[in-house]
Amino acid sequence: GIQVEQSPPDLILQEGANSTLRCNFSDSVNNLQWFHQNPWGQLINLFYIPSGTKQNGRLSATTVATERYSLLYISSSQTTDSGVYFCAVGLDNYGQNFVFGPGTRLSVLP
Amino acid sequence: NAGVTQTPKFQVLKTGQSMTLQCAQDMNHEYMSWYRQDPGMGLRLIHYSVGAGITDQGEVPNGYNVSRSTTEDFPLRLLSAAPSQTSVYFCASSYLGGRGYTFGSGTRLTIV
Numbered sequence: 001g002i003q004v005e006q007s008p009p010d011l012i013l014q015e016g017a018n019s020t021l022r023c024n025f026s027d028s029v030n031n032l033q034w035f036h037q038n039p040w041g042q043l044i045n046l047f048y049i050p051s052g053t054k055q056n057g058r059l060s061a062t063t064v065a066t067e068r069y070s071l072l073y074i075s076s077s078q079t080t081d082s083g084v085y086f087c088a089v090g091l092d093n094y095g096q097n098f099v100f101g102p103g104t105r106l107s108v109l110p
Numbered sequence: 111n112a113g114v115t116q117t118p119k120f121q122v123l124k125t126g127q128s129m130t131l132q133c134a135q136d137m138n139h140e141y142m143s144w145y146r147q148d149p150g151m152g153l154r155l156i157h158y159s160v161g162a163g164i165t166d167q168g169e170v171p172n173g174y175n176v177s178r179s180t181t182e183d184f185p186l187r188l189l190s191a192a193p194s195q196t197s198v199y200f201c202a203s204s205y206l207g208g209r210g211y212t213f214g215s216g217t218r219l220t221i222v
């Protein structure tokens with residue numbers, strides 16, 4: 001089956017710093033989404049991004065489908081950005097049955 | 111409030127017991143699914159449904175049953191609980207194609 005890798009596994013930042021999280025996947029996909037799991041366990045959809053670039057405030061994401069990777073950029077990080085960031089790829093015809101990567105755990109220090 | 115509602119939030123079961131985890135959504139999403147999350151890992155798909163009366167297996171379906179009699183509800187049944195099923199269970203829903211993917215707040219299940 002498809003392999004989804006994320007790097008780095010852990011990241012510690014000072015508030016205000018920028019960061020880039022990477023997701024590599026081993027096969028063509030119909031869908032790719034980024035999720036944030038906050039310290040209380042809630043999963044929030046950040047981006048639906050099977051290809052191209054999107055921005056939402058301090059967060060942006062780029063997926064290069066032909067090279068099978070996606071990047072999540074966090075600028076001017078805040079303590080509320082802490083948590084685990086998951087990349088998930090969809091393979092089925094509808095692109096909604098996801099295979100999740102192992103996640104990047106981000107800690108933003110005040 | 112619109113969203114995905116899971117009950118209960120916490121549950122402790124004895125090995126061999128059965129139970130049903132409830133999931134309801136009020137967004138008229140066609141697609142619903144169940145995932146499990148084990149410590150330090152990403153989520154793994156258990157079962158999914160693309161509409162009322164239609165269900166199918168995901169990556170880790172053994173030991174679980176589902177049904178979908180209405181668009182709103184998608185319960186997950188543990189037939190005979192085993193310690194290996196100790197996990198956090200998440201229900202999710204979306205429009206077909208994955209847009210608007212919304213997760214419930216999770217059910218933390220412990221099997222002793």
